[in-house]
Amino acid sequence: MSELPAPYNVGTRPSGRAPDQLRKIKMLPEYISYAEGSMFIQVGNTQVVCNASVLDSVPPFLKGKGQGWVTAEYGMLPRATHTRSAREAARGKQSGRTQEIQRLIGRSLRSVINLEALGEHTIHIDCDVLQADGGTRCASITGAWLAAALAVQHMLENNLITKNPIKEYVAAVSVGLIGGEAILDLDYQEDSQCDADINVVMTGSGKLAEIQGTAEGRCFTVEQLNKALEYASSGIQELIELQRQIVDFAN
Amino acid sequence: MSELPAPYNVGTRPSGRAPDQLRKIKMLPEYISYAEGSMFIQVGNTQVVCNASVLDSVPPFLKGKGQGWVTAEYGMLPRATHTRSAREAARGKQSGRTQEIQRLIGRSLRSVINLEALGEHTIHIDCDVLQADGGTRCASITGAWLAAALAVQHMLENNLITKNPIKEYVAAVSVGLIGGEAILDLDYQEDSQCDADINVVMTGSGKLAEIQGTAEGRCFTVEQLNKALEYASSGIQELIELQRQIVDFAN
Amino acid sequence: MSELPAPYNVGTRPSGRAPDQLRKIKMLPEYISYAEGSMFIQVGNTQVVCNASVLDSVPPFLKGKGQGWVTAEYGMLPRATHTRSAREAARGKQSGRTQEIQRLIGRSLRSVINLEALGEHTIHIDCDVLQADGGTRCASITGAWLAAALAVQHMLENNLITKNPIKEYVAAVSVGLIGGEAILDLDYQEDSQCDADINVVMTGSGKLAEIQGTAEGRCFTVEQLNKALEYASSGIQELIELQRQIVDFAN
């Protein structure tokens, strides 16, 4: 196990990144052979496998309503973290954190997918974290959109649907506040030291699908929030450019 | 069961309230005799009992660290809603929504409480919704702060602690976006029809402890978010004035 | 938390009540707006919310048999008691005590309701204890009958049924034995000190729907049981008089 680095010095990020600089990103499509849409996404040292499964059914509350559903589940391998965490399947339940994250991923995708155009299909996305170095929920959302988009391409090619139900790109990034200053795309060391953590989910047209800002030690001002949104917006447009290289819907 | 009213007409709120107008608020302290801090809070037709228990122990991860903890649990009576929901104790687990809300309440309180000044005590807050007409998480936070403050008074009076660990008031309110316009403090009917739902937790000094904004049908702009924050800020200062009539820490 | 009073002195009840005297009772109908039948019942310091929901379905074992069902669930807010109890929803299961009580409430109501006359509807009653000072199961039964009766009125008014399926009033009270003497309607302090605890559920015509007598330290004679039944019978007729002021079926 690698040593944790020395305390964070505001102004110089441990990685040497500029305050508004993303970590290095890798996006590998078709990572798993079986899934209708499969992505590996790496953001710095955070690695997530996102698999989208196309099911020809919908949850009970939507039966017979002529529309589809998009949902997500999230998990971490027990040793995705510095020290081993208990396996949720063995503990017999998903933690509150896990449920919170998987609900967020599902909502983020549904905000840009036309459920009527999906027909009575469900796109079920599984985000499983192989290695966690901060930002797993954001990486999951960015990867999940790609997995869903690949699954939609599969559905179109196989005539399961006739029209692209995806209305927009969507990606996510975190911004932290340290000493009142914003820094983009926190790694684990930064995340554990910042005063506030703001996760932003934004579309290709620059609109907010979701924002979750949490004070962790120090409450923050509306001005600081707006600075964070500015950084997030620029980071997300970079991520969407990378998504476009994998799936280009020309919209 | 009362009939649900006719579809929402943007511009005139069903209740006739102005866009930035809170619902009628009732706050009753010492609602339950046994709890160290007990509040009943009513916001419109939403009714929540908030009880704060003082425990002389801390969770395992804090043992021996010389600091305290503040945590919360949330529940709804099965018939708090228009139609009966299954009892979580009978289903054998808390829903993802429940866990998300109780984690939010706990974080919101911890953002304004000095855990070191608590000593090795836990303030455990239970928020139980008797009747739900929208905004239960915000009413819970506003009431939970009061219950915690009453419990802190009890601790000071009984010499369990020597110094007030509460740094600030905190209260919460929701803002919705309908047709691009913001409206403050959504009731259930408004909540189920709005394009986006933004929950804001703010302190007496006007800082954000938490913000959670979610598109429900239509993504939103940073400008709309800022308009929502403006409404939220004014609503929360009203709520804090009411809190101050129950507990006045003169800070 | 208020101090527990000094040890119980047989002959003089802590409250000064006569041996066969009920605590002060409050019954408030229409406590919650949404439930088809809703009651708040207070017996001394014990407070219970009883909500009856009318469902247009029956449990699987009754499907297609042309009859209805009446069932109950019971819960206590975590801080209904002197010290906080763990929330059953968080623990992931209902205790044996909870299940025992909710089964008792359901049986007591079914003993006076004609299930055929209900049609294929279920009356599902939720009894939730806000504050517990002894006798919560008895207060729940007395309140649950009222909630059910209000729900039946709602069903009659809405033509869901054409004939009143309720055959009799039903109410419940506890009797304790201390030093061989009976005392009616135990509060928590008395309950924790008595030799035996006898819960009696009786109808308006003075018949037993249920009797549960338990030695807690000292076994008891048939004569003592009969004395307890005498006290219970008179207490229950008082309770039924109060029920009649809320719902008068003239039978």
Place this chain on the structure above:
Amino acid sequence: MSELPAPYNVGTRPSGRAPDQLRKIKMLPEYISYAEGSMFIQVGNTQVVCNASVLDSVPPFLKGKGQGWVTAEYGMLPRATHTRSAREAARGKQSGRTQEIQRLIGRSLRSVINLEALGEHTIHIDCDVLQADGGTRCASITGAWLAAALAVQHMLENNLITKNPIKEYVAAVSVGLIGGEAILDLDYQEDSQCDADINVVMTGSGKLAEIQGTAEGRCFTVEQLNKALEYASSGIQELIELQRQIVDFAN
């Protein structure tokens, strides 16, 4: 699977038994080799294995209080009944009925055992029903007392305790009411047809340890209850005579 017999004709019992006649009883001690006290008890066609284990620990709430504990668990083999019931271990929880019965068995034994004289030991009794033809809870109590008494003999012989902690014999029997008439010791066919079911737990000195009477279709009078108690009392003294042939404490 044997056919269920024709409907019950009041006055003549299917078995030809007199109204106050017990079924045939078999009690076999030392049924299982390993348990400190082990009994097989058969009442008519109902067969229960009762094993008492002596543990040298007490539950957490009794640690260090210098007293012991007696508790019980109850189960039925899945095919103890006419049609197979789901295995509780596979369903992942014990039913409300199971919990109710095992709590009753434990209370019944504790009513005649001096817990201080047990020292810091637990007698843990397991009652497992091999075949169920009505009256399994009563057979379990009667057998459990014997298993506990054998375990106490083992403890005395092994000097784990110096004084017999058992104060009295205890046994149980059911009485049913059909058409207003009492009949003793119901088998399954009678049980499913009676108007009320009264389970009585009584000591060697004729005192009540527990009484549970439940209307099943028709509420009953105090006079009928007393008739049932008369039958129960005589049946229980017969059972205690049989217990005395296995364990004779001369008290």
Place this chain on the structure above:
Amino acid sequence: MSELPAPYNVGTRPSGRAPDQLRKIKMLPEYISYAEGSMFIQVGNTQVVCNASVLDSVPPFLKGKGQGWVTAEYGMLPRATHTRSAREAARGKQSGRTQEIQRLIGRSLRSVINLEALGEHTIHIDCDVLQADGGTRCASITGAWLAAALAVQHMLENNLITKNPIKEYVAAVSVGLIGGEAILDLDYQEDSQCDADINVVMTGSGKLAEIQGTAEGRCFTVEQLNKALEYASSGIQELIELQRQIVDFAN
């Protein structure tokens, strides 16, 4: 509780049995009245009740496929062992060992039963261990085959099926390796001391339905495995001769 005997001396078995000698076997059919097939099987001091229930349904994955299913569940009474084990129903889940064993029993039976010839029926077998002295899984398989065969006879007699779906006898035995030498049919004392434990499930025609060999301390050679198979084969043919005395299908 009987004392555990002195350490095992290779060459002389504690019981004085020859290395290839089975323990004493008892097989009692029609042990429980209600089950369509019911067996009590005793192998040395190991005692198992095996009940086969005939259900006129199949699991969801076989619905409408015109074939049947055979499955098994396994359990131990809490005091089947030298010291009490926690009741699985109370712990809320079956252990990995339990699930492993019940899956093995089900597979073993299905290997000799023609599921098509069963029609859309399930034979559900429950193996419950009353007393465990080693070899419970093998005794369960041998007894379960008999219970299933009795249930098949019941089905044939009641015209639920027209043709015997059982293709072969099947029985099971364990072989241990101690100091490199094989010994047949381990009791608990031997089992806890051997280097390897090999469970063999074999048919009347001498073929393997299942083999599970596990090193417990010392890995073993293919030659040792073959010696174990030789012992197992002869032991199993003895067991099948005993099965034939209960059910003789003349095949």
Place this chain on the structure above:
Amino acid sequence: MSELPAPYNVGTRPSGRAPDQLRKIKMLPEYISYAEGSMFIQVGNTQVVCNASVLDSVPPFLKGKGQGWVTAEYGMLPRATHTRSAREAARGKQSGRTQEIQRLIGRSLRSVINLEALGEHTIHIDCDVLQADGGTRCASITGAWLAAALAVQHMLENNLITKNPIKEYVAAVSVGLIGGEAILDLDYQEDSQCDADINVVMTGSGKLAEIQGTAEGRCFTVEQLNKALEYASSGIQELIELQRQIVDFAN
């Protein structure tokens, strides 16, 4: 989702492999940065991540006995298979199959590790299947040994132990029987069509740590088992050669 290939033709394997030929193997050490030992193993299209965590504690039953423990957990990503399987963490329990496999992995490793030489440490291995094309339990064992060996190197380098506790290499492979003929290292298509499936765990010195043979449709002879063992033995020595290239303990 790729189409499943046409039915299997005995004699020519779908892959064109010889009957005793392994699939292509890839073994990548240090796959995850945080684990003390981390391996990625690929066998054909089956991909498993094996992470070994070194914990400085032992399970309760070993506390204070001066020895260590080795255990394993197993899981599959929901979309590791052709169609999505439910996530075990969401279902709230591990399947019987999962538990069977993780117990097998743990036993296999313990058969070649000297637990005394580990000191009071636990090596906890997590095997997570990214993609499943048959043979996941065997690939997990082969990879788990490597992960454990890397963790042991870490322990030696960090002076947590002074002596290598690993006594032997261990690896595993499956052999199937189709039409009476053995074929080595089944892929999913072969696995679902074979008559019997034999999993063999063998050490570097050619001894059996575990053998599990199961008839799936057709029982098998001892001769066929021995043929399978011959193929398995040669395959496992190949696997161990590959292991040696990653970790060479020179024994």
